Amino acid sequence: MSKALLYDSTLCIGCKQCEQACATQNKLDYNDAVAGEEYQSAHKLTCILSRGDKFMRRLCMNCQEPSCASVCPVGALKKTALGPVTYDPSKCMGCRYCMVACPFSVPKYEWGKLIPKVQKCVMCPDRVAQGKATACAEICPTGATKFGERDELIAEAQKRLHDNPGNYVSHIYGLEEVGGTSVLLLSAVPFETFGYRTDISKDPLPMLTYRVLSHIPDFVPLGGMALGGLWWITHRREEVALAEGRQTSSEKKNGGKR
C-alpha cells in the first residue's frame, strides 16, 4: 500500500517543469538562476541533471528504511506508511546527523538562516494522503516521472527493461539499494554518470547501528551488577584484612593489589 515514484530517463526531455512544480509546492523561489543549478540545495529539492542529450533526476529517495529517520534523535524525520519520509521542523534541533548519515547525501541545510531548517523532498505527503500524485509527477508532460503503487511501478519498470533492453542499463535503481527506496530510477546510461553510487549496500543501513544499540537494555543491569559485585569483593577483602588484624597502612599503600 506504499506509494512510489518511477523516473524513466529515456522519457525525460529535460523541460524542468518538475523542478518548478516542486518549488511552488514547497513555497520556494524558482527563477532562471535556480533552474541553472544542477544540484540539490535548501532552495532546490529536486533537479534535472543533463549530460549531452541524456537526463537524470535527483531527489530524496524516500527510502523504505531511511537512515535519516533512524538517526534523528528527536524523531523529526519519519517514514510514513504511504511512502513519504516527512520532516517536522518544530522538533528539529539542528544536529545535522541526518545529513551526515544519508547514504545519498540528500538532506540540505539552510546555512544562511538564523533559525535554519533541514530541506529535502518529502514526496508531497499532504497530496499523497489525499490520494493525489506528487506535484512533480502531476506536471510531467511525458510521463518520465510517474506516481503510483510501489509494487505496480516495479512491475512496470521490469516490463520496460524486458521490452526494450537496448534502451536501458539493466538495473532498477532503488529496487534493492539500502533495502529499497520509494523512488525508482531507470537510466539509459550507467547511473555513475550522474553520481549515483551503485556500490551501495543492499541491506537497510539502520540495522548497523541498531544492532549495537539493542544491547543497551542488557548491558545496563549486567554492567551494574558486575561493578557492584567488584566493589563488594574489593571492600570485603579490606574488611577481612582489617578483621584479621593485618597491617592496614601497608595494605592501603599497595591498594587492592594482592
Add this chain to the structure above:
Amino acid sequence: MGRGTIFRLTFWKLVFLFLMAAGLYATFLRFTQGLGASTHLSDQFPWGIWISFDVLCGVMLAAGGFTLTATVHILNIKRMHSIIRPTILTAFLGYVLVCVALMYDLGKPYNIWHPLIMRNPHSVMFEVAYCVMLYTTVLALEFSPIVLERFNLQRPLKIVKKILIPLVICGVILSTLHQSSLGTLYLIMPEKLHPFWYSPLLPVFFFLSAIAVGLAMTIFESSMSAKHFGLQLELPVLEELGRVLVVVLGVYGILRLEDLWNRGALKLAFHPGYETSLFWLEISLAIILPLILLSQPRVRSSPKGLYFSAVLVVLGFITNRMNVSITGFEGSTGVRYFPKWSELAVTGMIIGAGFALFGLAVKYLPIFPKEELAHETASEPAEIVPVTAGVLEHAGD
C-alpha cells in the same frame, strides 16, 4: 618563584585574553549571522571542528573521570586517591564545555532539550544525548563534595557520600555507553567513511581509546599541576598508570591491526596519499611511539618520559577523532574541510575557559590536599606516603 614565573603568568594571561576576545567576537557572529557566515560548514560537510574537536575529543579527554573513579572506588585501589579530585574536576569541566560547544553547533540550540520528551530509541544521537546529560549530572554530584566541603555544608555532604558508590557505578555505565556510542554514530555510514576508519568495531575502539586517553590525561594533568602549582608529583602512582596504559594501548593496537587486516584495508596503508599520511600520523602518535616509550621501565620512572608519552597518546587520539570525523569523509564528499577562523576562535575560547576554570577551582576549592599545596620543595618520593595517608582521611569523595 623568580622573574620567569611572573613573565610566564602575564604571557598566559595575554593569551587567555586574546582567546576570550576572539571567541566572543566569533560568538557574536555565530548568533547574529548564523552557521553559514561563521563556519566553513556546507551541505557536503555538515559536521566540522565543533563536533570533531569540541565534542568528540572533549568527551574523550574527560574520560579520566570514569576511569579513575572506577579504579579508586570500585577496584578499591586507594593509592590513586590523591589524584582523584583534579581528575573529577577536569571531567566535570570537560562535559560542561562539551555542552557549551553543542550550543554553538546545533542549528537550533534552544531545542537542545527536545530529546527529553521526543524520543527515538533507534538513534545513537538520542542515546548519546541522554548519556551525556545524565553523566554530566553524575559528575556534578561527584564534584559536589569539594564545593560542599569548602562551605562546610555537612548535611548534603553526608547524603552525597552515602550515594557515592551507586553514583560511581552509574557514571561508569553511562561513560561506557556514550564513549562507545560516539563511535557507533559512524556505523551507519559504511559507504561514506574511509576504510582506514570505518569498522564494525568502532564502538570498541572509541571505548578503549577513551580509557587510554583517560589514563594519559591523568598523567598529563598531574604533571602540569605539579609544575604550575608547585605540588609534589605522585610519581609511583603515575608510573602505575603508565604501566596500565601500555596494556590498554597494546590491546587497542592489536585489535586495530587485526581489524584492518580482516577488512583488507591494511594494504591501503602502503599506498601514499592524503589519508595514508594522516593514518600513519595517528598510528605513530597514538600507538607505536607511546608503546615503545612506555614499555621501558626507564621511561616510566622518569617524570619527563611519562609526561612526554602521555602527551603523545593524547595528541594521537585527537588525531584519531579528527580522522574519523573529518579526514575519513573528505574522500567520499569530494571536498576539503578546513575550519573558518571563527570556528577556531570558539574552540580556542572554550579551551582557554577550561584552563582558566581549572586554575580558579584549584585556587578556591580544596582540589589538592592542603599538605601538598603547602609543600615547598620537591623531595624524595618516599615522602609521598604520609601525604597520601592524609588524603585518605577525607576519603569518600
